Amino acid sequence: MSKYLFDNLSYLKTFKNDSSTAIVTDIDGTISEIAPTPDEAVVTESMQNALVKLNDKFQLVAVISGRSVLNARAMVGVEGLLYVGNHGMEFLKNGHLSMDPLVEKYLPQIQKSGQKLKKGDLSHINGLMFEDKGICYSIHYRLSNSPENVREKILNTLQNDPECKNLKISEGRRLVELKPPVNCDKGTILNNIMDQYNLKKIIYLGDDITDSDAFNKLKELENEGKIEGAGILVRSSEIPSYVKKHSSFFVNDVDEVLKFFQWLLN
Structure with missing residues (x-):
């Protein structure tokens, strides 16, 4: 079962102190509050500022979302990040947009x-x-x-x-x-990003059923000795209990995600 993140920050000091760390995060429910409709959701200025600083400090900040990649980019509003949309079927980095050819x-x-x-x-x-x-x-x-x-x-x-x-x-x-019926989920995306950017330390944050694929892949890669990984779940009453078992740590809300980002930066 995952542990409360702020009782276990000592486990993450090696990530905090290593510039080669990658931060990979979902959007809705993770760095923005869940809203009645997708158009009403916002990433606050405080969260945007934290993402800018994380991108300056660490090797990579990637945002993975079920939203379209252009919608994800417009919502987050931070230059220089890797944006992954539609559950990994499209990518946007430095203005270059690409789509999985199979879809x-x-x-x-x-x-x-x-x-x-x-x-x-x-x-x-x-x-x-x-x-x-x-x-x-x-x-x-x-x-x-x-x-x-x-x-x-x-x-x-x-x-x-x-x-x-x-x-x-x-x-x-x-x-x-x-x-589209292609083999593409947040776990396969995480694996692809790891290979493409030669990552050795990955912190993944998410709040939904689809994020369990990433949490599982993170543990699998860690067990194979390929990376050091930390999967952080943003808990809610709307997700099944099995998702909670797949992460290493949990936080209670989006505010605690921001608090964690600020800890990484201090």
Whole structure:
């Protein structure tokens, strides 16, 4: 079971004092508060300033998000970071945008399926928000009257729709998502970033189901002796208990993430 980070900061001193450390973080629920809709979420000026200083101090600061990469970049608003969007299917670094070549052929189908769901099969449910992210298509049910019942309806609709059969259906905090069926998650992204930047020390921060892939990969790489890793979970009541088991440490909220960043910088 993960330990409370601020009772165990001594374990992270080697990361703090080594400029080759990499900080890899999720956005929503980790460096920004969860908001009723994605457009309402913000990264505060204090958090932005901390990210700028972390990027100056350490080898790499990377932001991995389920948002589109351009939306992630606009939201965080810090130059010089590595931005990874749509769960690792697109990258933005120093103005250069690239997409996983395997996803392109699925884009028309995802667009078509998303529009069909929005206009027909799920249009009668109050409180749903449909988000076209280019590569992926999200259905947010946070604002619905009975979130758990609505979640079941969305999943059943997608699983019974023949057009969604060869697409990937995944879940996050109060959302269900259609994705291209490629082998791409936050664990594979972490592995790729490690190889590309020759990283030896990685701190990963996240708050959601999708972050458990990164926490597991971090432990796997550490067990293989490839890196020193620290997985930090931002706890919430909205995620399953198994996610809490996969991280090394936990904090209670976004404010404590900022407090940790400030500790790294002092």
